[in-house]
Amino acid sequence: MNDTRTLRIALLGAGSVGSQVANLLLTQADEFAERAGARLELAGIAVRDVDAPRDVELPRELLTTDAKSLIEGSDIVIELMGGIEPARTHILTALNSGADVVTGNKALLATHGAEIFDTADQLGASVSYEAAVAGAIPIIRPLRDSLAGDRVQRVFGIVNGSTNFILDSMDRQGLSASEAQRIATELGYLEADPTLDLGGYDAAQKAAIIASLAFHTQVAIEDVHREGIENVTAGMIEGARRAGYTIKLLAVAERLQEEGGEAISVRVYPALISREHPLASVHGGNNAVYVSAAAAGDLMFYGAGAGGLQTASAVLGDVVSAARRHIAGGVGVGESARQSLPTAPIGRILTRYQVTLEVADEPGVLAKIANIVSEAGVSVATIEQTPSADAEGRAHIVIGTHRAREQALSDTVASLAASDVVERVVSVLRVEGE
Amino acid sequence: MNDTRTLRIALLGAGSVGSQVANLLLTQADEFAERAGARLELAGIAVRDVDAPRDVELPRELLTTDAKSLIEGSDIVIELMGGIEPARTHILTALNSGADVVTGNKALLATHGAEIFDTADQLGASVSYEAAVAGAIPIIRPLRDSLAGDRVQRVFGIVNGSTNFILDSMDRQGLSASEAQRIATELGYLEADPTLDLGGYDAAQKAAIIASLAFHTQVAIEDVHREGIENVTAGMIEGARRAGYTIKLLAVAERLQEEGGEAISVRVYPALISREHPLASVHGGNNAVYVSAAAAGDLMFYGAGAGGLQTASAVLGDVVSAARRHIAGGVGVGESARQSLPTAPIGRILTRYQVTLEVADEPGVLAKIANIVSEAGVSVATIEQTPSADAEGRAHIVIGTHRAREQALSDTVASLAASDVVERVVSVLRVEGE
Numbered sequence: 001m002n003d004t005r006t007l008r009i010a011l012l013g014a015g016s017v018g019s020q021v022a023n024l025l026l027t028q029a030d031e032f033a034e035r036a037g038a039r040l041e042l043a044g045i046a047v048r049d050v051d052a053p054r055d056v057e058l059p060r061e062l063l064t065t066d067a068k069s070l071i072e073g074s075d076i077v078i079e080l081m082g083g084i085e086p087a088r089t090h091i092l093t094a095l096n097s098g099a100d101v102v103t104g105n106k107a108l109l110a111t112h113g114a115e116i117f118d119t120a121d122q123l124g125a126s127v128s129y130e131a132a133v134a135g136a137i138p139i140i141r142p143l144r145d146s147l148a149g150d151r152v153q154r155v156f157g158i159v160n161g162s163t164n165f166i167l168d169s170m171d172r173q174g175l176s177a178s179e180a181q182r183i184a185t186e187l188g189y190l191e192a193d194p195t196l197d198l199g200g201y202d203a204a205q206k207a208a209i210i211a212s213l214a215f216h217t218q219v220a221i222e223d224v225h226r227e228g229i230e231n232v233t234a235g236m237i238e239g240a241r242r243a244g245y246t247i248k249l250l251a252v253a254e255r256l257q258e259e260g261g262e263a264i265s266v267r268v269y270p271a272l273i274s275r276e277h278p279l280a281s282v283h284g285g286n287n288a289v290y291v292s293a294a295a296a297g298d299l300m301f302y303g304a305g306a307g308g309l310q311t312a313s314a315v316l317g318d319v320v321s322a323a324r325r326h327i328a329g330g331v332g333v334g335e336s337a338r339q340s341l342p343t344a345p346i347g348r349i350l351t352r353y354q355v356t357l358e359v360a361d362e363p364g365v366l367a368k369i370a371n372i373v374s375e376a377g378v379s380v381a382t383i384e385q386t387p388s389a390d391a392e393g394r395a396h397i398v399i400g401t402h403r404a405r406e407q408a409l410s411d412t413v414a415s416l417a418a419s420d421v422v423e424r425v426v427s428v429l430r431v432e433g434e
Numbered sequence: 435m436n437d438t439r440t441l442r443i444a445l446l447g448a449g450s451v452g453s454q455v456a457n458l459l460l461t462q463a464d465e466f467a468e469r470a471g472a473r474l475e476l477a478g479i480a481v482r483d484v485d486a487p488r489d490v491e492l493p494r495e496l497l498t499t500d501a502k503s504l505i506e507g508s509d510i511v512i513e514l515m516g517g518i519e520p521a522r523t524h525i526l527t528a529l530n531s532g533a534d535v536v537t538g539n540k541a542l543l544a545t546h547g548a549e550i551f552d553t554a555d556q557l558g559a560s561v562s563y564e565a566a567v568a569g570a571i572p573i574i575r576p577l578r579d580s581l582a583g584d585r586v587q588r589v590f591g592i593v594n595g596s597t598n599f600i601l602d603s604m605d606r607q608g609l610s611a612s613e614a615q616r617i618a619t620e621l622g623y624l625e626a627d628p629t630l631d632l633g634g635y636d637a638a639q640k641a642a643i644i645a646s647l648a649f650h651t652q653v654a655i656e657d658v659h660r661e662g663i664e665n666v667t668a669g670m671i672e673g674a675r676r677a678g679y680t681i682k683l684l685a686v687a688e689r690l691q692e693e694g695g696e697a698i699s700v701r702v703y704p705a706l707i708s709r710e711h712p713l714a715s716v717h718g719g720n721n722a723v724y725v726s727a728a729a730a731g732d733l734m735f736y737g738a739g740a741g742g743l744q745t746a747s748a749v750l751g752d753v754v755s756a757a758r759r760h761i762a763g764g765v766g767v768g769e770s771a772r773q774s775l776p777t778a779p780i781g782r783i784l785t786r787y788q789v790t791l792e793v794a795d796e797p798g799v800l801a802k803i804a805n806i807v808s809e810a811g812v813s814v815a816t817i818e819q820t821p822s823a824d825a826e827g828r829a830h831i832v833i834g835t836h837r838a839r840e841q842a843l844s845d846t847v848a849s850l851a852a853s854d855v856v857e858r859v860v861s862v863l864r865v866e867g868e
Binding site: 150216318 | 572580746754
């Protein structure tokens with residue numbers, strides 16, 4: 001192609017994803033030129049330390065510590081530094097200088113998304129972020145574009161590969177939580193500080209982004225109810241298995257029809273899911289997202305949730321799309337107009353529960369327990385007593401409820417805990433996907 | 435929004451998908467206006483007979499038999515008439531009059547895609563066709579955009595809901611092929627003339643579209659090797675089950691590294707797939723597509739493969755995207771530049787096979803058979819003899835091969851058929867997904 005334009009690409013960050021993106025831009029330049037309709041020239045890579053070790057060897061002359069100069073004069077800026085600052089400032093600089101932005105920064109979008117998208121809209125620029133959620137799996141584009149003519153009712157799925165690896169190892173290999181964490185750390189699934197993953201913070205950021213797109217509203221990270229997997233034990237996983245379930249850290253975003261009008265609920269927590277459900281077969285570090293829409297019905301998207309090379313695929317898909325847009329001219333197509341749907345507190349959600357109690361192993365206990373639950377207005381679906389294995393004569397009672405309001409369930413659990421026949425509330429788990 | 439523009443939408447066809455599209459455009463106009471940034475005004479619906487019964491009641495004043503007048507002056511034309519003509523002429527008229535086109539017409543795209551896409555490119559207009567493949571499942575946009583920065587190696591999946599319903603009923607309920615077909619017809623899964631589905635023609639059209647996008651090349655319908663499910667019997671399904679497989683009609687598109695350079699293979703046939711494989715769990719009329727890409731790894735997309743309302747979701751996603759583009763200005767972003775990859779004949783594909791033979795039940799037969807196969811250069815993975823259940827003393831031998839070239843396998847089967855110990859070649863099935 002003789003008349004091919006050249007677009008200048010600035011890359012910010014050369015970590016596990018950034019170095020793969022740089023490498024692919026350099027080695028597959030001809031293919032990208034064909035697909036984008038323009039040569040994508042990697043003008044430079046801004047890093048903190050030009051001498052730091054990289055996953056992939058990169059040409060020394062492309063590395064710079066001067067991100068600002070690199071950004072100015074670029075057509076497309078790829079932000080893969082992570083963190084809030086200076087990423088936020090760089091993205092705003094890029095948009096103001098007329099560049100389109102591609103980012104994988106979920107933390108930034110979950111906290112400063114409104115500012116960034118509004119700026120892009122005003123300037124007619126685009127911000128793409130397929131890499132921010134579920135690695136290589138196309139989920140942003142389907143929600144934003146493919147389902148733009150539909151009404152999404154519910155999105156739920158596994159969006160954190162590290163915790164899925166841990167829970168899957170506990171389930172399939174019978175490991176303890178600490179063993180599974182140790183292996184996950186060795187294999188690079190967990191960062192030095194694992195709190196972001198284990199505590200569900202990473203999944204909550206992704207849930208905020210997904211819910212914002214799915215419901216055309218602005219969901220702040222503070223609106224996401226978040227529970228991590230820190231309290232999930234091998235015993236709970238084993239109990240789940242016996243009952244035909246496995247435990248997954250799920251992100252759930254759904255519309256609620258409330259008396260005062262429509263609301264949404266966005267939450268992340270470890271939940272029971274039937275072993276027959278397709279999400280139960282999502283092993284290792286993989287991710288999968290279920291979308292239920294009014295017209296389309298149920299859709300599922302599955303793939304690698306992380307990994308430098310895999311995530312680079314998502315980044316480069318966005319880069320090629322941004323390049324095509326640049327060539328085609330016209331202003332950027334912004335986020336669809338945002339409604340302002342209220343977020344319902346966790347007490348208002350409706351789901352099923354499984355409550356495990358430790359009780360004195362004596363006659364009449366099961367009936368007493370069943371009474372307490374029914375009196376609280378929660379409908380019991382199953383109740384099972386397992387005789388004690390220990391010397392102290394304690395038994396376990398496992399209660400499965402029908403769909404109930406979380407608030408009613410919490411009240412019930414409080415009544416159970418206060419009852420003289422209950423020694424201890426062992427666990428309370430939500431049951432999803434049914 | 436006071437400054438909202440209005441875009442005129444022309445709908446061609448009011449069948450099961452078209453009537454749902456019309457209904458949603460009329461009843462959810464406010465939501466579409468918010469998401470598209472423009473009011474989408476349904477200017478008219480071109481039909482052959484304004485008095486024909488419809489799935490959904492439509493305002494009589496919108497119906498017209500004059501498609502040409504309706505198209506002129508429209509901003510977006512939705513073609514859901516099906517068939518080649520007059521659909522082709524209408525789409526070309528629409529593009530020439532400056533409209534963007536949304537279509538679900540796989541037969542047309544598989545045969546006249548090049549003409550239509552070239553016309554759109556020259557005019558700077560867009561042609562969207564998410565609804566043409568796998569109903570509501572977003573697969574076109576992920577292949578065209580999300581994976582534009584990656585290198586797709588292989589796409590394979592279930593893209594015809596009718597045949598999946600039949601095969602699934604045979605597998606799960608033990609029905610005969612004719613019983614399953616009768617039920618599929620009753621439930622509306624099969625047309626009055628079921629050849630298009632049963633013969634694999636519908637799946638082949640979709641495979642051509644998928645392969646063209648995945649490999650950035652032009653695949654004609656004639657390039658697709660096609661076998662239908664007409665010869666799949668209850669006995670074959672039962673035999674597959676005993677061996678841990680199920681039978682699915684698969685569309686496969688893959689790159690082949692050949693001595694003379696790169697080629698592709700695109701084919702549709704009933705194949706064995708392990709019951710452990712996620713595609714084995716795709717039940718009823720659902721579709722699922724697996725994509726393997728160099729960077730992204732394995733991705734899966736799952737959902738409803740057909741249905742008027744479900745497919746309408748895909749159409750309307752395209753309509754909203756086209757509207758956004760219309761508002762944003764700029765020229766349409768055409769199909770990515772097309773390579774011209776040669777299509778390898780079926781004899782050159784590499785896969786595993788399962789061959790079932792009827793043989794005389796006498797000593798030494800199994801060894802003889804194994805010899806014939808080995809001498810032909812095909813490597814045997816498993817070979818099993820089942821004693822005869824009939825009075826005539828015939829046994830079945832089932833041979834599972836390692837990966838072999840189809841040509842070598844065909845030659846082997848010919849040698850087996852000619853051997854004096856083989857009474858009959860019962861079935862030859864490819865094994866996919868391993």
